[in-house]
Amino acid sequence: MTLEKTPLAGCVLIQPHVFKDQRGSFFESFNQQKFAQLYGKSVHFVQDNQSISSYGTLRGLHFQQGEYAQAKLVRVISGKVLDVVVDVRKDSPSFGQHHSVELSGENNLQIFIPKGFAHGFVGLSEKVIFEYKCDAYYQPSAEAGIRFDDPDLNIDWKIPSEDMILSAKDQKLPLFNQLEL
Numbered sequence: 076m077t078l079e080k081t082p083l084a085g086c087v088l089i090q091p092h093v094f095k096d097q098r099g100s101f102f103e104s105f106n107q108q109k110f111a112q113l114y115g116k117s118v119h120f121v122q123d124n125q126s127i128s129s130y131g132t133l134r135g136l137h138f139q140q141g142e143y144a145q146a147k148l149v150r151v152i153s154g155k156v157l158d159v160v161v162d163v164r165k166d167s168p169s170f171g172q173h174h175s176v177e178l179s180g181e182n183n184l185q186i187f188i189p190k191g192f193a194h195g196f197v198g199l200s201e202k203v204i205f206e207y208k209c210d211a212y213y214q215p216s217a218e219a220g221i222r223f224d225d226p227d228l229n230i231d232w233k234i235p236s237e238d239m240i241l242s243a244k245d246q247k248l249p250l251f252n253q254l255e256l
């Protein structure tokens with residue numbers, strides 16, 4: 076397992092070590108002790124989520140606020156996404172900046188997203204099975220979000236807008252400069 080920093084403080088990429096043999100492959104998708112040794116801080120996840128999306132499905136940008144803020148460890152079990160995180164920590168040097176990375180069932184790459192980030196992804200393959208761990212429980216009353224096409228963020232989602240599939244909720248999310256953080 077190796078860890079690589081991103082330009083956003085606290086947000087890191089994790090590359091598990093994949094064991095391959097004549098049967099196929101194996102890797103530890105999460106190991107609390109190894110994570111803490113590499114990251115320098117422990118994390119205690121309490122909820123695992125899975126979503127299945129078709130090509131063009133864009134989920135996000137979402138985050139939970141206050142005491143319900145979630146750190147997440149996200150990965151793609153099969154398929155491919157462009158995963159995007161936005162730093163919404165007002166006191167952060169990278170406040171308002173975003174980082175995107177391709178996660179896939181092929182590269183097994185994971186991204187650890189600390190509390191204080193909005194998160195979203197768009198499906199780049201025909202079908203995506205997406206799995207992520209959260210260190211705080213789902214709390215609908217604490218949900219917040221940013222419109223995917225926010226002009227200040229200017230995120231390149233890599234697919235034509237006419238291919239995008241969004242929930243009614245996500246289509247009505249506020250712009251970044253309308254957030255009360």
Ligand SMILES: Cc1cn([C@H]2C[C@H](O)[C@@H](COP(=O)(O)OP(=O)(O)O[C@H]3O[C@H](C)C(=O)[C@H](O)[C@H]3O)O2)c(=O)[nH]c1=O
Pocket residue numbers: 124126134135137138194195196213242
């Ligand atoms: C997030 C969540 C949702 N739900 C229920 C609420 C809805 O009835 C249904 C679908 O929820 P939603 O449309 O918010 O699902 P996504 O658009 O995939 O939301 C996720 O999208 C981005 C990528 C994230 O990082 C967030 O963790 C999460 O907000 O599942 C639950 O019961 N528990 C949960 O933890």
